[in-house]
Amino acid sequence: MRRRGGDDKPPVKITRDKFKRALRVFKYVLPYRWAFIGGMVCLGLGSLIFLGIMKVPGEIFNVVSGESQYGLGLGQLMGILFGLLALQSGLSFLRVQLFAIVSEKSIALLRQELFAKLVTLGIPFFEQRRVGEITSRLTNDVTQVQGVFSITLAEFVRQVIVLVGGIGIIIFTMPRLALTMLATFPVVVVLAMVFGRHIRRLMKKRQDQLALTNVVVEESMQTIQTVKAYTNEKFEWKRYVTSLNEAVRISLKTAWMRGLFAAFIIFVMFGALFFIMWRAAIMVQSGAMLKGDLVDFVVFTGIIGGAIASLGNFYTELISAVGATDRVLEILDEESELELTADDKPRKAPRYHGKITYENVRFSYPTRKDVEVLKGINLEIEPGKKVALVGSSGAGKSTIVQLLLRFYQPDEGRILVDDRPIQDFDLSEYRSNLAIVPQEVLLFGGTIRDNIRYGKPDADEEEIIEAARLANAWDFIRSFPEGLDTVVGERGVKLSGGQRQRVAIARAILKDPAILLLDEATSSLDAESEKVVQDALNTLMEGRTSVIIAHRLATIREADCIYVIDNGQIVEQGTHEELSLLEKGIYNQLAKMQFENATT
Ligand SMILES: Nc1ncnc2c1ncn2[C@@H]1O[C@H](COP(=O)(O)OP(=O)(O)OP(=O)(O)O)[C@@H](O)[C@H]1O
Ligand SMILES: [Mg+2]
Numbered sequence: 161m162r163r164r165g166g167d168d169k170p171p172v173k174i175t176r177d178k179f180k181r182a183l184r185v186f187k188y189v190l191p192y193r194w195a196f197i198g199g200m201v202c203l204g205l206g207s208l209i210f211l212g213i214m215k216v217p218g219e220i221f222n223v224v225s226g227e228s229q230y231g232l233g234l235g236q237l238m239g240i241l242f243g244l245l246a247l248q249s250g251l252s253f254l255r256v257q258l259f260a261i262v263s264e265k266s267i268a269l270l271r272q273e274l275f276a277k278l279v280t281l282g283i284p285f286f287e288q289r290r291v292g293e294i295t296s297r298l299t300n301d302v303t304q305v306q307g308v309f310s311i312t313l314a315e316f317v318r319q320v321i322v323l324v325g326g327i328g329i330i331i332f333t334m335p336r337l338a339l340t341m342l343a344t345f346p347v348v349v350v351l352a353m354v355f356g357r358h359i360r361r362l363m364k365k366r367q368d369q370l371a372l373t374n375v376v377v378e379e380s381m382q383t384i385q386t387v388k389a390y391t392n393e394k395f396e397w398k399r400y401v402t403s404l405n406e407a408v409r410i411s412l413k414t415a416w417m418r419g420l421f422a423a424f425i426i427f428v429m430f431g432a433l434f435f436i437m438w439r440a441a442i443m444v445q446s447g448a449m450l451k452g453d454l455v456d457f458v459v460f461t462g463i464i465g466g467a468i469a470s471l472g473n474f475y476t477e478l479i480s481a482v483g484a485t486d487r488v489l490e491i492l493d494e495e496s497e498l499e500l501t502a503d504d505k506p507r508k509a510p511r512y513h514g515k516i517t518y519e520n521v522r523f524s525y526p527t528r529k530d531v532e533v534l535k536g537i538n539l540e541i542e543p544g545k546k547v548a549l550v551g552s553s554g555a556g557k558s559t560i561v562q563l564l565l566r567f568y569q570p571d572e573g574r575i576l577v578d579d580r581p582i583q584d585f586d587l588s589e590y591r592s593n594l595a596i597v598p599q600e601v602l603l604f605g606g607t608i609r610d611n612i613r614y615g616k617p618d619a620d621e622e623e624i625i626e627a628a629r630l631a632n633a634w635d636f637i638r639s640f641p642e643g644l645d646t647v648v649g650e651r652g653v654k655l656s657g658g659q660r661q662r663v664a665i666a667r668a669i670l671k672d673p674a675i676l677l678l679d680e681a682t683s684s685l686d687a688e689s690e691k692v693v694q695d696a697l698n699t700l701m702e703g704r705t706s707v708i709i710a711h712r713l714a715t716i717r718e719a720d721c722i723y724v725i726d727n728g729q730i731v732e733q734g735t736h737e738e739l740s741l742l743e744k745g746i747y748n749q750l751a752k753m754q755f756e757n758a759t760t
Contacts, residue, residue: 182485185305188266188273199258203314206251207321211329213244214459222452255314263310267302274298274488280496283567284526292375297487300371304484312481316474323467326460333453337443341436341461351428355421360479362414367480369407376400425469436461497566498587509589512674513543513578514705516564520573523563533559535728536573541721546706548716550747551725557709558599560725561677564707565594577675595673597681599709601660605649608637611663612644615671627669630699632692633662658685662693669700676706682715690715713751722747 189196220237222228232240278294286294331338380387380396387396440457443449449457518539524532533556541547549557563570566582575582582590595615603611612627613619619627624644628634636659640646646653648663655663661681668676681697682690694715710716717736724732724739724747732745739747 178486179482181489182482184489185270185485188270189262189309191269192262192265195258195261199255199262199314200317202251202255202258203317204321206248206255207318208325209244209248209251211322211325211463213241213248214463215329215456216241216244217459218452218456220452221455222450225451227450227452259310259314263306266309267306270305270488271298271302274302274491276500277492277494277496280498280500281491281494282497283562285494287525287527290375290379292378293371294491295378296371296374297491300367301484301487304481305488308478308481308485312474312477315470316478319467319471319474323464323471326464326467330457330460330464334440334449334457337436337440337457340439341432341464351424355417355424356475356479359414359417359421360483362410362417363480364483366407366410366414367483369403369410373400373403373407376403430465509592512593514541514593514674515543515576515578516541516675516705516707517576517579518560518573519576521560521563521570521575522572523559523568523570525559526568533728534563534570537728537730539723539730541705541707543705544703545720546701546708546718548708548710548719548722549725550710550713550716550722550750555725556728557725558679561596561679561707561709564675564677565596566590592671593674594677595668595671595675596677596679597661597664597668599679599683601657601664603648603655603660603663605647607642607645607647608640608663609644611648612666612670615667615669619670623670624666627666628663630669630696631662631666632689632696633659633666636662658689661685665693665696665700669696674704676701676704678706678708678710680709680711683711713747713754 216237219228219230219232220234223232223234223237275298278298327338327342330341376396376399380400387393437458440449440454444451444454516539518537521534521537522532523534524530537556537560539547539560549560551557562568563575564582566587569583577585577590577593604614609624612624615627616623625634628637628644637643637646640653648655661683665681678697682693685693690712698718708716708719713736716722720735721733722736722739723730724745726746732739732742732747739745740751742748
């Protein structure tokens, strides 16, 4: 599978490359190829039988006017007709079943792989895109691809068979007329191409605009509390309406073009058809053609005309499907951080000692390349030590931790764990040695038990309760009527910030990592709970390397080393006592301020 470079802003154009690329979706059909082939055979036979059936009325006419060349009676013809009809019904039934199997299963396969890709993509991917855009690919675009397999492709093949078969029959039985007819085709085809290009462009714009509209909905719903607190309902509504109006405008423009396209095709097509029929009528008049053949001719020109008209539609449909496929493949072609393996057994990862070294690490976020967030960070943390990062908001503390989690790559310098560059470790193994209690804890929809067990999927009940107890979360969990089975998250009980933080701590306790990262882990707690949780954390920190980010200096007094971060650099480092001696030091200033605040 080729990866194409320089594809950031693809022009809306179906190149052969792009089309070939789109054919890759057939990979997902491959496991169901026999059903697919069976469906196609049914389709092909059905289409041929359809042509046969359409041949019968002309023959009836010939029999009635005594010009038949086959010597069949009317009764026999009707018998053949019903036989063919029965056969075609059976084939249609089979075809629908087979194509349903193919399209449903292959699309499920595609969705599976797409989701597997999404969860294994690196953090930067998600920062460069909006959630709505991503979900739209998994839903809208994939649905469109499915449409191709369930309807478009089958219809396309059927119409092509009918077209080719119909033309074949006409050429075979009345070559002169057929030539006149075929002379009009290229005109129609060229016109279809010109129109198709315009429509394609508009369709894509419409798709994009609709996606944007959905993004507005999602963003407002996600931040609904803020929207309400600031009474910005009207603002959000207006934002939605503006986006919606734009979508309608583009849709109508597209519809206008499509209408024009349809009208044009009808006019050109039917103009040509009536012209040809007129020629045929003249031939019958002069005796150069049987009356029954004229009926055949009228029937088949109608069929051919219909086939061409719908092929014109399929063309545009195919194009937007190629576009959708392309957007889906774009995600599938992104580089994953890791592979999902089929076996469910959690691999036993080796335990690290937990030595952490930062060597002149420079970093700017991929979304804001021009702002350097870390400007040469040097750290050396011995195994089992507790270090603290302090500093003003936006200084880069969380960023340091995120680099350690390998969410991003440093631009310069390197990070080592146990004296080995962290990129050299297997990612799953590496991350299984780390646990983080983040600044903002989001819980998954599910029970509290599920949320705690997230740190160790095979943990038993006792371990979970023990972890909850150590995190000082057990008391509040027990106070809920359903205890650990209390459903939290979107549809369940809302936990307070401090409760969520304690669930996250329990999760980290259960994980039992070599390196523990606490990003403001006690920030949402009242002084009393903080003390209890702090005790829990102190137990948790024993025997492992801990990196603690804290604004409240009281919580880090005991740290083996405190690093003061300012504007992406380490400006001071040492123990609480050492740093307090620096009269003009930032740490000292901070400490004084907090102390004063505490006493007043
Ligand atoms: N995902 C991101 N993309 C782009 N810039 C970011 C991102 N996260 C943080 N930043 C920027 O990087 C800088 C450092 O942010 P960081 O979160 O590391 O600060 P912090 O020291 O943890 O602050 P706080 O104490 O408020 O949590 C800030 O200027 C911030 O705007
Ligand atoms: Mg932070």
